[in-house]
Amino acid sequence: MSPAGSLLWALLPLFTIGLGTAVVLGWAAWRLHDRVLAVIAAVACATTVVALVLASAPTGSTRNTVAGALIAVVLVAGGLAVTFTVRRRLVGSQRDPAVEDALARRRRRAEAQRLAERDPGLARELRIGRPDLPRRYDDGGLADVNHVPVPVLAGLPGVTPDMAQRIVEARGEHGGFSSVAELEVYADVPGHLAEELSERVVFLR
Numbered sequence: 510m511s512p513a514g515s516l517l518w519a520l521l522p523l524f525t526i527g528l529g530t531a532v533v534l535g536w537a538a539w540r541l542h543d544r545v546l547a548v549i550a551a552v553a554c555a556t557t558v559v560a561l562v563l564a565s566a567p568t569g570s571t572r573n574t575v576a577g578a579l580i581a582v583v584l585v586a587g588g589l590a591v592t593f594t595v596r597r598r599l600v601g602s603q604r605d606p607a608v609e610d611a612l613a614r615r616r617r618r619a620e621a622q623r624l625a626e627r628d629p630g631l632a633r634e635l636r637i638g639r640p641d642l643p644r645r646y647d648d649g650g651l652a653d654v655n656h657v658p659v660p661v662l663a664g665l666p667g668v669t670p671d672m673a674q675r676i677v678e679a680r681g682e683h684g685g686f687s688s689v690a691e692l693e694v695y696a697d698v699p700g701h702l703a704e705e706l707s708e709r710v711v712f713l714r
Contacts, residue, residue, distance in 0.1 A: 511600070512600055515596045515597075516596070520589070522588030523585055523589060526580065527584025527588060528561075530553045530587075530588035531553040531554035534549055534588070534591060534595075535554070537599060541598055546591075553583075553587075556583050557584060559579065560580050560584065561576075563575050614649040614650055615649065615708070616649070617647055617648060617650075618649035618708060618709065619708070622711055624637065625711045625713060629713055629714065632711070637651060637711060638651040638653030638656070638710070638711040639656065640652070640657070640661055641658055651709060651710060651711050652664075652665055652709060652710050653710070653711050654676065654680065654685075654692070654711070654712055655686060655714065658677070659673045660673075662677065665709055666705065666706075666709070667702045667705060668706070672696070672697075675696050676692065676698070679692075679696040683695050685712070686712050687712050689706055689707045689710065
């Protein structure tokens with residue numbers, strides 16, 4: 510959201526006389542994935558309903574006066590306080606598409622790794638970590654160290670063709686690997702690189 514757009518958004522509780530505050534805050538809670546903000550939006554929604562019910566009372570009555578106070582103090586003033594507090598976060602929430610794509614692929618890799626740990630048979634059927642084979646499942650770019658060919662390993666960040674060849678030779682000698690720690694021991698992969706590779710590889714048998 511642009512700074513100008515965020516300013517107009519923050520002023521919506523005033524423009525809508527407080528009646529749109531719940532919707533405004535609910536949208537922000539969804540956009541920012543903020544549970545606390547979602548609770549505040551729910552409270553604003555409940556306050557709006559109560560205020561509308563009380564506002565139906567005759568003008569000048571206590572109920573009508575309370576309705577006016579709820580709208581002015583809670584929905585308008587309180588709503589503005591929250592929106593202007595949240596506004597800066599909304600301006601900073603717009604990420605570069607390339608960053609969003611990289612983060613999405615990281616989430617896919619983590620999800621696929623968990624699946625491989627829980628159900629190796631299904632992981633093999635889905636061909637998780639096997640970009641060298643035809644498949645439909647998107648694992649975010651994982652590599653099954655125990656089965657992929659040298660070019661796939663060499664495509665991992667930081668892995669040179671020589672290192673990839675060394676990994677393939679070592680897995681043949683030792684019958685495969687079970688962790689990145691074994692890559693350090695048996696394939697002479699540097700510790701810092703093994704740690705980086707931990708989110709990009711699986712070890713299926």
